[in-house]
Amino acid sequence: MAISCLSWSSKKLFSSPQNTRTCSAAAITMSSSLCPSLPTHFYCKPIFSIPKFQSFSSQISASATKDENPTRLGFLGLGIMGSPMAQNLIKSGCDVAVWNRTKSKCDPLISLGAKYMSSPEEVAASCDITFAMLADPESAADVACGRNGAVNGMSPGKGYVDVSTVDVTTSKLICGKIKATGALFLEAPVSGSKKPAEDGQLIFLTAGDKSLYDTVSPYLDIMGKSRFYLGEVGNGAAMKLVVNMIMGSMMASFSEGLLLSEKVGLDPKVLVEVVSQGAISAPMFSMKGPSMVQSKYPTAFPLKHQQKDLRLALGLAESVSQPIPIAAATNELYKVAKSYGLSDHDFSAVIEALKAKLHPQT
């Protein structure tokens, strides 16, 4: 069976609350039984046939199918990514409680049916599974382990799924604190930006308790198009950092190309078109190139988070003595862009760091 699955046809079904459960179940059923040749760590939503309903194996998942006793989900962190992810869960008929540091960001979700809780602890105490989508290692650790943090509300039978992009050490720290309560832990950072989050097309890079992975797979499938189970805690975080290290360098290189083409009298719009047709074509270039040419950077992935990921990737590389000189140079460029006040712009604004007149006489 071809792996290039995902489908907006199955997605359309997912986006309809009345169809969600059938489709979630269908997605689960499809995984290894119908795709025996696929590696067991990888699952992708099917495009075509939707097989017969099969009930979920774990107890918590099974309760997601029963109206009288639905699994209670919590969501901590309602920024660019967390809001649409939580929204997709709510629209799919899940029972969701939310918390965000800035309370006003909870309002649109409350109007869709979410319950508001006043702390991460309250969310964790009242939910079976709590997802967290925080900015960086510091906020992820604080929301999980700080005062009124989620750890205080965890207990055996519950699960904590951290979908933030953090470093291996932070993920292991959070895992240790959560597991000390008897609860289960899964790290599940995502690849894919604002639009994929809105469309339920994220890629989950998970590691940790396999039974929790199995339990939450129906929810990951509502929010995403595929999921990888990578084994021990730290592997998901590391995979995410490697992917974003590549992405940050690609964007920096693309920026250099756009500016060089213009300087030598070429039309950068044509460069975008040429690149899109060749072997180095990437959706990112086609999507962001046209606005970069107009010096517009509507935020999907904030530049400050891309620089954070490069910084964390450098730490990861150092921990195993792997040289990553291109990523190191790229990180410096993003730091310059941050110093120009571009932290909250899209990461494609890194091109502005290359426009600066480093040599005013030229």
Ligand SMILES: NC(=O)C1=CN([C@@H]2O[C@H](COP(=O)(O)OP(=O)(O)OC[C@H]3O[C@@H](n4cnc5c(N)ncnc54)[C@H](OP(=O)(O)O)[C@@H]3O)[C@@H](O)[C@H]2O)C=CC1
């Ligand atoms: N945007 C993207 O394209 C993608 C982002 N990611 C990763 O996902 C994570 C979230 O990204 P995104 O949604 O874009 O980021 P945002 O900056 O939009 O949201 C960050 C979230 O973290 C919260 N937060 C920040 N600091 C603290 C703190 N000290 N205590 C409590 N809460 C805090 C914010 O709360 P408040 O609203 O109060 O500020 C907000 O809910 C990051 O790790 C990012 O690297 C991964 C894939 C794609």
Ligand SMILES: O=CC(=O)O
């Ligand atoms: O982390 C960002 C992304 O686009 O993935």
